[in-house]
Amino acid sequence: MENNIRIMVVDDEPIVGKRLKQTLEKDGYVVEAFTDSLIATNEFEKNPFDIIITDLKMEKIDGMNILENVKRKNPDTKVIIITGVGKWLTATEAFEKGAFDFIIKPFKLDEIRDVVQRAVKDLST
Amino acid sequence: MRLKIWHKMIIGIAIPSLIVVLGSLINYGYISDTENRQRYVLIADDLKEHVLEVRRNEKNFFHFKNADYLHNLQSEISTLATSVKHISPKAVEEIGKEEFALFNETLNAYANLLNDLYESYQQESQVVEEVRAEGRELETLVSQGKLSQEITTSFILHLRLLEKNYMLFRDKKSFNELNNRLKQIRNVTPFCYRCNPYIAAINNLFSTYNKSDALANKIQDTGNSLEVITGKIVVREREKIGVFFTKTKRLLVIALIILCTVGPLLVYKTASYIVAPIKRLAEITEKIAEGDLTQRAPLREHDETYSLSTSFNTMLDHLQLTHDSLEHSLQLLHQKQAQLVESEKRATLGLLVSGVAHELNNPLNNISLTAETMREGLEEFSREELDDYIKDILSQSERAHNIVENLLDFARARRSTIMEKQDIIRIVKESFHLVANQLRINNIKLEQHIPDIALFVKGNRSKLEQILVSIFTNAIQAMKTDGTLTVRVTQESENKNILIKIHDTGPGISENDIKNIFEPFFTTKPVGEGTGLGLSVSRSLVMEHKGELRVESTLDKGTTFIITLPPFEVTS
Numbered sequence: 001m002e003n004n005i006r007i008m009v010v011d012d013e014p015i016v017g018k019r020l021k022q023t024l025e026k027d028g029y030v031v032e033a034f035t036d037s038l039i040a041t042n043e044f045e046k047n048p049f050d051i052i053i054t055d056l057k058m059e060k061i062d063g064m065n066i067l068e069n070v071k072r073k074n075p076d077t078k079v080i081i082i083t084g085v086g087k088w089l090t091a092t093e094a095f096e097k098g099a100f101d102f103i104i105k106p107f108k109l110d111e112i113r114d115v116v117q118r119a120v121k122d123l124s125t
Numbered sequence: 126m127r128l129k130i131w132h133k134m135i136i137g138i139a140i141p142s143l144i145v146v147l148g149s150l151i152n153y154g155y156i157s158d159t160e161n162r163q164r165y166v167l168i169a170d171d172l173k174e175h176v177l178e179v180r181r182n183e184k185n186f187f188h189f190k191n192a193d194y195l196h197n198l199q200s201e202i203s204t205l206a207t208s209v210k211h212i213s214p215k216a217v218e219e220i221g222k223e224e225f226a227l228f229n230e231t232l233n234a235y236a237n238l239l240n241d242l243y244e245s246y247q248q249e250s251q252v253v254e255e256v257r258a259e260g261r262e263l264e265t266l267v268s269q270g271k272l273s274q275e276i277t278t279s280f281i282l283h284l285r286l287l288e289k290n291y292m293l294f295r296d297k298k299s300f301n302e303l304n305n306r307l308k309q310i311r312n313v314t315p316f317c318y319r320c321n322p323y324i325a326a327i328n329n330l331f332s333t334y335n336k337s338d339a340l341a342n343k344i345q346d347t348g349n350s351l352e353v354i355t356g357k358i359v360v361r362e363r364e365k366i367g368v369f370f371t372k373t374k375r376l377l378v379i380a381l382i383i384l385c386t387v388g389p390l391l392v393y394k395t396a397s398y399i400v401a402p403i404k405r406l407a408e409i410t411e412k413i414a415e416g417d418l419t420q421r422a423p424l425r426e427h428d429e430t431y432s433l434s435t436s437f438n439t440m441l442d443h444l445q446l447t448h449d450s451l452e453h454s455l456q457l458l459h460q461k462q463a464q465l466v467e468s469e470k471r472a473t474l475g476l477l478v479s480g481v482a483h484e485l486n487n488p489l490n491n492i493s494l495t496a497e498t499m500r501e502g503l504e505e506f507s508r509e510e511l512d513d514y515i516k517d518i519l520s521q522s523e524r525a526h527n528i529v530e531n532l533l534d535f536a537r538a539r540r541s542t543i544m545e546k547q548d549i550i551r552i553v554k555e556s557f558h559l560v561a562n563q564l565r566i567n568n569i570k571l572e573q574h575i576p577d578i579a580l581f582v583k584g585n586r587s588k589l590e591q592i593l594v595s596i597f598t599n600a601i602q603a604m605k606t607d608g609t610l611t612v613r614v615t616q617e618s619e620n621k622n623i624l625i626k627i628h629d630t631g632p633g634i635s636e637n638d639i640k641n642i643f644e645p646f647f648t649t650k651p652v653g654e655g656t657g658l659g660l661s662v663s664r665s666l667v668m669e670h671k672g673e674l675r676v677e678s679t680l681d682k683g684t685t686f687i688i689t690l691p692p693f694e695v696t697s
């Protein structure tokens with residue numbers, strides 16, 4: 001059932017991308033990781049993704065912009081925001097703009113798994 | 126003294142002027158006096174001229190003895206007398222009343238004597254006729270032989286010759302010869318009664334001649350005294366003019382001497398008198414300018430400076446009040462500032478702490494993620510995969526370590542507060558050693574334009590070094606490889622700020638970034654390479670040195686960071 005679910009990970013920290021890609025692929029998702037938010041944007045403009053996990057603070061295009069762009073292009077896509085500690089204001093802003101959920105750094109792999117599963121469930125309804 | 130500056134000036138100017146005016150007036154009087162005297166000299170000369178004319182006529186009269194010449198002489202005398210009469214009484218008074226009285230008297234006597242002489246001359250001609258008649262009578266008597274034989278014709282003829290001579294020369298010799306001849310007659314014929322009339326006539330002639338001569342002599346004497354009187358007047362008048370000239374000259378000299386000595390003295394005295402209160406004010410102003418606000422202008426003179434001084438003093442009172450309240454405000458301000466600085470410090474510290482937390486978040490997250498992944502699938506991993514994980518963990522802990530290290534550096538630099546006299550030239554040169562390795566590895570040329578002298582600032586050595594190294598490092602990192610780092614230290618002149626310009630040939634900074642580069646944790650460097658603390662820390666360190674950190678940048682050309690530091694002040 002989880003087959004064919006396409007997930008995009010955008011974070012300028014390459015290790016985050018690498019680790020999430022490994023973990024989520026092991027769980028059976030199709031995962032693509034990007035450190036450059038511009039390339040990532042181009043990519044999802046061409047091929048839509050079911051779930052996008054993005055860091056908030058990034059060079060060029062930040063997570064908030066990615067959220068907006070994605071929601072405009074494909075409102076069904078679930079966007080999960082990763083953010084540093086204590087950014088409650090930006091978190092609420094993200095919810096208003098249609099983010100599915102957000103995860104606070106540092107996070108556990110299970111947290112990611114849990115959110116992604118909830119997003120997948122949400123997708124199928 | 127209640128004298129206004131105005132009055133002082135008038136006095137100062139008036140006294141020398143008065144000296145000049147007085148001297149001029151006296152001289153004017155002297156000169157017009159001299160002018161009058163000149164007129165008197167002319168009068169005297171004229172008088173003398175007339176007298177000489179009279180004397181010339183006198184001579185003529187003496188010579189020709191006739192009425193025509195007498196008339197000439199008399200008319201000359203009367204012209205003289207009228208001209209004397211026409212001299213103004215004032216001139217007479219000035220020249221000398223007695224002289225004129227004497228002159229008039231003498232002139233009168235002279236005129237009278239002339240009349241006498243003329244009478245005597247007329248008498249003479251009668252007597253001469255008588256003598257001649259008697260002579261002729263005697264001749265006839267002798268020729269008729271009516272007289273004694275001793276008296277011959279030749280004797281008589283000789284007698285007549287002597288008679289003629291005497292009449293002609295009227296001198297002693299001819300008189301003696303004639304007289305001897307007459308005596309002979311007496312000796313020869315004591316009782317020649319026919320001879321008597323002749324002898325009597327001759328004797329008469331003698332006495333008349335004597336009388337005339339005596340008169341003539343007297344006239345000459347009187348004439349002489351006339352000349353003497355006029356001569357004296359002329360000489361005296363001329364002398365008087367001379368005296369006036371010497372007097373005028375002396376007066377001028379005296380006035381000049383007074384003017385040259387008293388004048389400058391007076392002017393100097395007045396000037397210093399006027400300037401004294403102003404000078405005092407100036408001195409006080411100077412003291413006030415030096416900061417002594419307790420000074421007040423003394424109220425001594427009651428001139429214009431009095432009101433100046435009083436308003437000056439009220440102004441000073443106000444000034445002192447304002448100064449005191451300003452000082453008070455300044456103190457308050459200092460207190461507030463200290464509080465502000467403290468809270469600002471705390472704020473930056475808070476910012477720093479949250480920034481550090483944020484920064485540490487990423488490497489920590491990376492480490493924990495990697496470790497978790499490893500734990501989940503430890504058995505399945507190949508050797509290479511494990512290596513990759515371990516490398517990631519190590520690099521991320523290194524990254525965390527760097528952040529902490531930077532923070533510690535920052536904290537250390539902040540903690541050391543010793544500020545002392547430092548030669549900034551030496552510090553710049555020594556900080557080159559700290560980046561020498563980086564320069565060499567990246568093949569970057571170092572160009573130094575640093576004066577060969579010592580330039581002192583008040584500063585903290587390690588803080589200054591940290592600033593420089595941080596900026597050098599930024600420049601090297603911006604240029605990557607093959608560029609030129611130019612460091613220039615300048616000071617326009619002594620006591621002016623010292624400028625350290627650090628220029629690189631890197632890519633420059635975009636307009637968007639340049640606003641942010643001094644913000645803590647702003648960095649454009651790849652994740653893990655820069656903390657973004659370098660410039661914010663550098664700026665706060667430069668500010669601690671009472672300096673300024675500025676940046677100028679052109680895209681694709683390069684960037685210049687300019688550190689401005691105040692020079693070391695001996696008093697501080």
Ligand SMILES: Nc1ncnc2c1ncn2[C@@H]1O[C@H](COP(=O)(O)OP(=O)(O)OP(=O)(O)O)[C@@H](O)[C@H]1O
Binds near residue numbers: 595629631659
């Ligand atoms: N010489 C320079 N040329 C171009 N950009 C520069 C230069 N110096 C600084 N910058 C820019 O300013 C940013 C902030 O510099 P700063 O020194 O504060 O942090 P950093 O160098 O990124 O990190 P750190 O100094 O902590 O290693 C840099 O990331 C860079 O983009």
Ligand SMILES: [Mg+2]
Binds near residue numbers: 595599655660
């Ligand atoms: Mg730096």
